[in-house]
Each structure stands twice: as structure tokens, then as C-alpha cells.
Amino acid sequence: MGRIGNLFERKKDSILSIYFTAGFPELTSTLPIMKALQKFGADMIELGIPYSDPLADGPVIQASGSKAIANGMTIPKLLDQLRGFRTEIGLPTLMMGYLNPIIQFGFEKFCKAISGLGIDGLIIPDLPLHEFEEYFETLIKKFELDFVFLVTPETPDNRLLKLDGLSSGFLYAVSSSSITGRDKNFDSVENYVKRLKELKLRNPIMVGFGVKDRETFSSAAKYANGAIVGTAFVNQLGKSDNVEEATRVFMQNIR
Amino acid sequence: MISKSFRLNKGTYTQPNIFGYYGNFGGAFIPEMLHRNVEELRENYINIIYDHSFQEEYKSLLKNYVGRPSPLYFAKRISAHYRSKIYLKREDLNHTGAHKINNAIGQVLLANRLGKRRIIAETGAGQHGVATATVCALMGLECVVFMGVKDIERQAPNVARMRMLGATVVPATSGSQTLKDATNEAIRDWINNPDDTHYVIGSVVGPHPYPDMVARFQSIISEEVRQQLFEQTGSELPNLVVACVGGGSNAAGIFYHFLDEPSVELVAVEAAGLGIRSGKSAATTKLGTTGILHGSKSLVMQTEDGQVVEPHSISAGLDYPGIGPMHAHLFESGRAKFLSATDDEALQSALELTRLEGIIPALESAHALAALNQLQLRDDQVLVLCLSGRGDKDLDTYMKTLK
């Protein structure tokens, strides 16, 4: 079992996973942010690969990606920065990115490289089921990476079961259909997660999109195994010139 | 990235396979949040479009509201100038001034049948936005149009028209602030409004089934051309068909019923901007590589890191860093020839058509006209050119170059 599996084995609830965009606010912020997240108590890291046209993201994450690209962040640069990160970072770490930059780099080459570095899994929101089964799944398995699909309240049961069956690590339950960073009412999340639980899914469930503070974290994490925060953290990073201090303040306010 | 299923069935020139692939291009690369809506469309579009009552309503609106069939006009003086027989398919004479209305009517009727009350669209030149706002006014539907900040400036008359028609025009401020980003914003809006909204994409781009659906709605253009050409020349088939390509919808429409006629040479004209190698261009087949943009795999102008680059064209409707998957396939297979025209060449050709035929073309269509200079034409050859739109919206730009 990998690091992600171990985490969910060890801890059943209130797991906090944090997303940030690699190369933001500074090109070299990647490692310092990861260390700070570990130091101040995050359970898991989602490392975002910046992309010019992130369809599922709101203005905050879009802007962080544009800034990161302007800072010079690329996949080869990111891989460089991650060399040896496992000597310092024990947290389960996934990469999250859109398909285009990854296939331009070379999908197999990418999987091989990140697996070699000690990355645990991948989230690629625009990788379709059909193409996943036909081509990508074999490569992801070959390099022993977890792959996490997104589901929404609109995803029908049969598709949910299918996506759960193809996911490993956890299943990413988008709180309600939206792009990242929108204010949400989490009242309906209870029923949504209950429905997911009744399906007896094989993966633990992490709720994401719109989780931004202690209140939304606790309502999102109450029924699921935990929650994922992105926009609010990226916002905090953008407001400070000390990423360690920004992370400390953020973590203090979230749980 | 070739999958088993499209090795078995690669789709044809006209029609993608069940996963939306034309050869190696197409598909539906969308986040799960869009899945239900796109899937709903995919499951229903063919049945709805070919339903008898839909066809009746669609055809009746095209005839009585849009003014179809649009004329196929034998342009005598331009023909003499280029020593060939040049026929202009007058999409500029459609209500709202471009071919875009053919698709807008089709999709809004379809949305109505799916029970959607809110319509969103992206627009570049504003022609698709105006067409969509027009049909929404006609049907009493809410209409929101996303438009790049730069395009809002350079196509002011169309912005005013959309507002008068009751549409909300939302400025797209991200990225290049043109058509690409307007499309991103429209897709994001659709993700945020999953229940009541239909996204009317304006070209043969986007995730499957959009490219196929839009091509079918625009195919009325070549359906008419075949009949009109037969009436005027005794033959349904020309030697050449020429159209400009932004995303590729007017080209898809005028190519459609000739795609399986090998004797007909198809010419697509892209916007070279300030020149292919100037760094300010929108000529996707010259500068692009295989990538994913707006939910489909196609040719895309991008950096080697896979970041989409900002294109340039004087024509807002061609200022797009990709082309539809159908066209990527026509390019890769060699079925269509791809040429390009610069900003200046398009301006010259616009003026030339205006002075020789008394027709002020849209800047987009002027790119197709500019290709006449690049073709080796003979006087026994029949050429049909898609005059995709009229130039009213571009008068500002034209006046600046005339003085």
C-alpha cells in the first residue's frame, strides 16, 4: 500500500488535503510551501501544474497559474525542484493538472519521472473515462501511481460505481457542480455524501470545491473522510511574502 | 494516443466515430462537472435534429426568418479579374449578417426541446453573439454572451446590437481577452449552472458532439450550393470550394456535401495576422501541434510546454489558436488544402470586392477572398467561395486603412 492508502488506513476522518499551484507566488516557492504544510499539520498535498486554460478553475487559481507560468514554471522545472523532496516530505502527495501540458511533455515519461521522485498519485480533471480505459490506465498502473476521478452530485449511480472502480487512493467528491473557488452552501453535502456511502464505494471520499475556512471544512469533512482546500490557501499565499507564515496562519484558521 | 476503438472506426470526413473522433482528432476532454450536460446532448442531438417537427420548424425559420436559401451569385467582375468562374455563396445576406445564424437557430431550438431556459454563448467578432441573442429574443429566452475585452472594443456595433436584443454581454478579462478566453468563461459558466443552461458554441469546436452538431446545422450551406450550382451551370460540383477558417464552421458548412466528392478541391484559409513567422498570427495548421483545447483534441497553437499561445488576427472571428477537429483531420489527411492570408492581404481583398462587386465583406470572409491571389486558377474552373458575413461590423477598421 502506498502513502495515500496508509493515510486513509491510519486516519478515518477530518483529513485535510491542500492544493496549491507550483511556481506561485515565486518560482521557487514549491518546496518551502510543502515543508510548511507538513510542519503545520496538513495530511496530504495536491501539487498543481499551472496551465493557461484551466477550465474547471475560478479566477484565483487561474491567476496563480498565469503567475506561475510567467515566473517560468514548466513540468521539467517542477520535476527538477522535486528531486530529493522525499528526504524531507513524508506527506502523501498528488499532482493535479490538465491533460495538455502533460501530454506535450509525454505522458509515459511524466508518469515514470514522478513515480521515480516519490509522487503518489494523479488528478487530471479533463482526462475522459474512455481515453483513460483505452490508453492511460495501463501507464498509470505500470508506474504504481494512484489515479483519482472527480464525481459530482449530478453523476449517476452507475457512473459513480464505474469511476470509483477505476480510482485508487480516494474519490474526489466535488461539493456541487461548479468551478473552484465559489461560495457554497454545504447543507446538501450531507445527503450527497450519504448517497455516496450507501453505494459502498471501495475508495474513501474527500470533498472539495468551496471549502475555505473552519466552518466549511468541518461541514464538508463531517460526513466524508476529509476535505480538500485550494482557492482559499492560494489566496492566502498571494497575500503574503512569507509562505511559511501564510501557511501557519492558514492552517491555524482551518481546524 | 490512438485508442482501439478508433482504430476500428476512425470516423469519416463528415462524421466522427461514437467517441467524437475524426481520425486522430476530437473526443470530449471535459471535467466531470460538464459530463451530464454534454452526455445529455450527445444522447439526444441526432434524434432531436432529425425529428420531423424539428426539421419543419428549423427549415421554416431558415426560410422565412433568415431569408434562406442565400443566393449563389456569379461574380462577373471578380471572375474576370481572376480569370475564373467565381460564385459567391452569400451568407452575408442572412438575417444578422453571417452564417452564424444557421447554427444559432438550430441549437436554440434544440435547447428548447431539452427544456433549457437560459442560453449562453461565446463570441469573437460578435456575429455568433448577435445571432444567438437574436434567436433568444425570438424565443423569449435569457441570453448571456461572453466576449473578450479586446473584441468588445473592436466590434462595438455588435456589442450594441446584442444589448439592444436584450442579451447580457459579459467581458472576458482573463488571458488573451479574445475568443479563446470568452470560450473558457462560457464553459465555466456552464459548469456553474448545470440545470437550466444550454451552451450554444459558435463553431465546429468544443467537446463531442458539438463539432458534429454545428457542422450538421451549417451543412445547409453546401446543400443549397449543390442545387444552385446545378441550376446555374448544369453541374452540382464545382472545381474548388474556398472558405475562411476560425474555428471552421462556415468552412465545415460549405465543404460538407463535397467532402466525399474527390473531384472537388477544398481550400481552407487561415489568418496569418502580421505574417506566419511574425509571432502575431492565427494560422493554426502552420503553427500548431496536436493538443487539447476547449474539450477536444485538435491542432492547437501552443508552447512546447503545452501552454496555449495568444494568437493575432485583425479579424476577431479568426483570432483563435485552434481549429475544429474535423479540419485538423482534413489537414492531416490532405483532403483539404490550407492556405493563409495576412491582415493586409485581407484588407486589400475586402476593398477589391467592394469596388468590383459592390459587396462589403466581413474581415473574416476577406481572408477567403485573399486566397484567390494564391490559387492557380483557369478560366474553365468553377470556384465557390463562402462569403461568410458582411462588413458592417468592420467599418471602423476599414475606414482606418482607407485614409
Ligand SMILES: Cc1ncc(COP(=O)(O)O)c(C=O)c1O
Ligand atoms: C463572418 C464570419 N466569418 C467567419 C467567422 C469564423 O468562424 P468559423 O470559422 O467558425 O466560420 C466568423 C466568426 O465570428 C464570422 O463572423
